[in-house]
Every structure is written in structure tokens, then in C-alpha cells.
Amino acid sequence: MHVEKQTHSVPPGNRTFSKRQYVGSRVQRISWVAAVIGLMAASIWMPDQAVSIFSAAGIYFVLMIVFRLAGKRTAAQLTTFDLILLLIISETTQNTMVRDNNSFINAALLIITLVVVDIGMSMLKMRFEKLERLLEGEPMTVVENGRPLTDRMQIARIDEEDVLSVARLSRGIDRMEDIQRAVLEASGGISIIPRPAGHPSYNHSSNANPAQELDST
Numbered sequence: 001m002h003v004e005k006q007t008h009s010v011p012p013g014n015r016t017f018s019k020r021q022y023v024g025s026r027v028q029r030i031s032w033v034a035a036v037i038g039l040m041a042a043s044i045w046m047p048d049q050a051v052s053i054f055s056a057a058g059i060y061f062v063l064m065i066v067f068r069l070a071g072k073r074t075a076a077q078l079t080t081f082d083l084i085l086l087l088i089i090s091e092t093t094q095n096t097m098v099r100d101n102n103s104f105i106n107a108a109l110l111i112i113t114l115v116v117v118d119i120g121m122s123m124l125k126m127r128f129e130k131l132e133r134l135l136e137g138e139p140m141t142v143v144e145n146g147r148p149l150t151d152r153m154q155i156a157r158i159d160e161e162d163v164l165s166v167a168r169l170s171r172g173i174d175r176m177e178d179i180q181r182a183v184l185e186a187s188g189g190i191s192i193i194p195r196p197a198g199h200p201s202y203n204h205s206s207n208a209n210p211a212q213e214l215d216s217t
Helices: 012-045 047-070 080-098 104-127 129-136 150-156 160-171 210-216
Strands: 140-144 179-184 190-194
Touching: 012 047, 012 104, 047 080, 047 104, 080 104, 104 129, 140 150, 160 179, 160 190
Parallel strands: none
Antiparallel strands: 140 179, 179 190
């Protein structure tokens, strides 16, 4: 009995897309290696620029550690003091990196250094999951079955109003009891999972469209 062998062919469009992805990834890695070699050569042939290069790399790691210890806060959760603090940090780091050298070459080397270090850290985090969890953190449930987990909220430096604010904007929910689960993502954003519509504590009016409520008034 002859059985035909089935073959699963990949559409030409998918093959082209995959090939472009592969080529783009290779080009990015080669460019990254070339940039690293260029920075090393610049630090050797231009000793005055070496201080700026190492200062930029050092400041990157210092800021990464400081912000990791400070916890996760999205732009919507930033207070006025947080914004002022960010401005002070940016001004301080700029003075440290630039010093008295405002030349184009120095600025270009600083930008390349920061981008190279950032891409290098991204590649390391993709290769080592433990490093990614250490630097980026893991998602944290802050509301479970309509009940705020206050201990975790204190660790993340968020409160119930932060969760409800996101729930109102993303889901039209204004009661904590209507939230099945709220998760503080590794990126700092808050994901809201509402309760099913048939749940006893579900408030039908809280999930109404705000635009419809305005039209009805």
C-alpha cells in the first residue's frame, strides 16, 4: 500500500520574512561588534575620550541598578517630585559624561557607548533568563478576587487608587470588587482582568461605556 508523504511547505512570503529577520539579526550583531571594536580603538588612540566612554558605560550601570532598586513606576504614576528628580538626574549625568568637552566627536562617542551597552544588555538578558528576571523583575499580582494584596502593593509602591485609575481607563471599572486580578507587569504597567459578567459581585453599571453614559445624560 502506497502512502503519500505529506510535506508542509512554507509560503514564500513567510520564507522571505524569516530570511529578512535572520539577515537583520546578523547585521545588528555584526554592527554591535564593530561598534565595540570602534569604541575600544577610540579609547586607545584618543585617551581624552576614553574617560567619557567609560563614564558613560559606568553611569548606565549605576542608573540601571538605582532604578531597579527604586521599583516599578509607570509614567502615569510619576508624581511631580519624581519628574523633578528625573530632571536633576539627567542634568547630573550629562555634566558627568560631557565634562568640558562639547565637541561633536565626544557626543557621538557617548551616544554610541550608551546604545552599545544597552544592546549588549538586551542580548545578555535574552540569553540568560535569570539575569533578565534579576534586572527586569517578574509580574506581581496585586489584586486577587477583588481583594487588594496590600503587602505586595507596599513593596511595589502603588496603592488602590493607582489600580482603580488603570481599571477605569482600560476597562471602565470603578469598583475593586469587579476586578478578578490586577497584575503589575515587569514593565511597570498594570494589567486588569475583570470578573466574569455572571459573578455575584459583578456590577453591570461599572462596566458600561463612559461615552454611552454621557450620551444618555
